[in-house]
Amino acid sequence: MLILSRKLGECIVIDGRIHVTVMRVEGEVVKLGIAAPSEVPVHRKEVYEEIQRSNQQALVKQSALLPKLAGSLPKLKAATPP
Amino acid sequence: MKCAEMLELETPAIVRRDPVRMPNGLLGFEKIKNYVLTTNPDEHPFAWLQVQDDTALAFVVIDPFLALLDYQPDIPQADVEFLKLKQADDALLLGIVTIHDEHRATVNLKGPIVINRHTHVGKQVIITNAAAYSVTHALPVAETAD
Numbered sequence: 363m364l365i366l367s368r369k370l371g372e373c374i375v376i377d378g379r380i381h382v383t384v385m386r387v388e389g390e391v392v393k394l395g396i397a398a399p400s401e402v403p404v405h406r407k408e409v410y411e412e413i414q415r416s417n418q419q420a421l422v423k424q425s426a427l428l429p430k431l432a433g434s435l436p437k438l439k440a441a442t443p444p
Numbered sequence: 445m446k447c448a449e450m451l452e453l454e455t456p457a458i459v460r461r462d463p464v465r466m467p468n469g470l471l472g473f474e475k476i477k478n479y480v481l482t483t484n485p486d487e488h489p490f491a492w493l494q495v496q497d498d499t500a501l502a503f504v505v506i507d508p509f510l511a512l513l514d515y516q517p518d519i520p521q522a523d524v525e526f527l528k529l530k531q532a533d534d535a536l537l538l539g540i541v542t543i544h545d546e547h548r549a550t551v552n553l554k555g556p557i558v559i560n561r562h563t564h565v566g567k568q569v570i571i572t573n574a575a576a577y578s579v580t581h582a583l584p585v586a587e588t589a590d
Binding site for chain 1: 501540542
């Protein structure tokens with residue numbers, strides 16, 4: 363892993379098109395400004411991990427529960443968002 | 445190249461099985477790339493995304509717009525290009541459902557599966573506005589279900 367030291371307001375450039383700037387440092391929190399082309403997805407790592415865990419939890423062996431559960435959702439189409 | 449069958453999640457009259465290829469797999473299941481989307485009239489509005497090589501392994505999926513009427517997922521441009529989506533109608537969205545027990549099921553609205561209806565190529569995308577949605581959005585299962 364490449365480790366760089368940066369001061370407040372300094373920037374690193376990745377691939378000539380992604381700019382990461384140290385915007386603010388408050389105790390243990392570092393605020394980063396990320397400027398990247400729209401086709402570059404930028405997400406917090408926790409989001410990936412959260413979806414990964416959710417997928418692992420969702421994987422099922424075929425179950426007989428589904429028709430029953432489907433039967434209990436007759437009004438789903440009429441459901442209103444919270 | 446176009447497949448003969450255009451993917452739909454409408455109430456099917458018969459059991460329908462369509463191959464879906466996800467070149468990147470799903471997050472946490474990167475090596476599993478080939479799936480079969482199975483819809484059964486008895487199980488509507490749910491469908492199965494079965495692992496092609498082991499159909500006993502599967503994910504339950506649902507049209508995420510049924511789970512949340514005003515769901516407005518913002519698909520990253522890179523994914524739109526990867527899936528070769530030319531218009532909104534080209535995309536079929538699936539929300540992965542977690543069944544906790546027979547009274548509680550949730551759907552992942554942060555990372556829907558987006559499938560090109562014509563090519564049957566899909567990808568689990570992290571929507572740009574993921575922060576606005578939950579990975580465990582509760583489905584309105586009736587209290588009296590039993």
